[in-house]
Amino acid sequence: xxxxxxxxxxxxxxxxxxxxxxxxxxxxxxxxxxxxxxxxxxxxxxxxxxxxxxxxxxxxxxxxxxxxxxxxxxxxxxxxxxxxxxxxxxxxxxxxxxxxxxxxxxxxxxxxxxxxxxxxxxxxxxxxxxxxxxxxxxxxxxxxxxxxxxxxxxxxxxxxxxxxxxxxxxxxxxxxxxxxxxxxxxxxxxxxxxxxxxxxxxxxxxxxxxxxxxxxxxxxxxxxxxxxxxxxxxxxxxxxxxxxxxxxxxxxx
Numbered sequence: 001x002x003x004x005x006x007x008x009x010x011x012x013x014x015x016x017x018x019x020x021x022x023x024x025x026x027x028x029x030x031x032x033x034x035x036x037x038x039x040x041x042x043x044x045x046x047x048x049x050x051x052x053x054x055x056x057x058x059x060x061x062x063x064x065x066x067x068x069x070x071x072x073x074x075x076x077x078x079x080x081x082x083x084x085x086x087x088x089x090x091x092x093x094x095x096x097x098x099x100x101x102x103x104x105x106x107x108x109x110x111x112x113x114x115x116x117x118x119x120x121x122x123x124x125x126x127x128x129x130x131x132x133x134x135x136x137x138x139x140x141x142x143x144x145x146x147x148x149x150x151x152x153x154x155x156x157x158x159x160x161x162x163x164x165x166x167x168x169x170x171x172x173x174x175x176x177x178x179x180x181x182x183x184x185x186x187x188x189x190x191x192x193x194x195x196x197x198x199x200x201x202x203x204x205x206x207x208x209x210x211x212x213x214x215x216x217x218x219x220x221x222x223x224x225x226x227x228x229x230x231x232x233x234x235x236x237x238x239x240x241x242x243x244x245x246x247x248x249x250x251x252x253x
Contacts, residue, residue, distance in 0.1 A: 013247040022147025034089035037143030045117035055079035099201020183252030
């Protein structure tokens with residue numbers, strides 16, 4: 001049975017900076033879909049990386065700098081769509097939010113980390129996509145090539161998977177990455193992470209790391225001398241203004 005996935009570019013506003021090879025090119029060889037179907041999307045070190053579609057994480061290998069070597073470096077994230085019939089792999093990233101682990105849910109446009117540069121290799125995100133014919137865990141894993149789509153159009157897209165072994169079709173989709181809703185604490189956390197602050201897990205819980213991130217924003221951006229670390233209407237508005245200035249879609253303020 002075919003299905004549609006709403007998908008956005010994993011580099012958001014930094015899309016369209018070229019690439020260093022797609023599926024089957026260069027080192028993208030071998031039996032594993034997440035290597036053979038890799039798409040190396042160019043962007044400067046430190047560029048924010050986002051979830052391209054709604055998903056749940058199935059495996060997270062954090063970035064441990066001491067283990068970086070050759071072409072294997074940075075955090076590794078595996079995720080699958082809610083229906084378990086397609087998925088993605090991300091690597092060459094760092095600054096993955098604490099709390100992202102197997103079982104975590106992410107929404108299209110959620111912050112996943114930042115591009116890591118290593119060993120003189122040109123900075124890029126390695127991303128691979130897979131269709132799972134029949135669904136996980138026992139379905140047939142078939143790599144997906146959207147490299148030219150990612151290079152030539154900014155998105156968003158509606159990607160239709162036929163579940164019959166044929167390549168997916170791509171059409172223009174609605175909206176960009178889901179707008180950040182700063183009316184919710186989860187949205188404020190997402191916004192703070194996108195702005196370079198670390199609120200900890202994007203979970204909607206007002207924990208100590210979230211309060212510290214809010215206080216840091218209030219001190220540095222709002223120039224509050226004794227920042228309370230509490231999200232009020234003025235803070236929501238300031239986060240929204242900063243996000244819009246950085247090119248993000250925002251609702252709720």
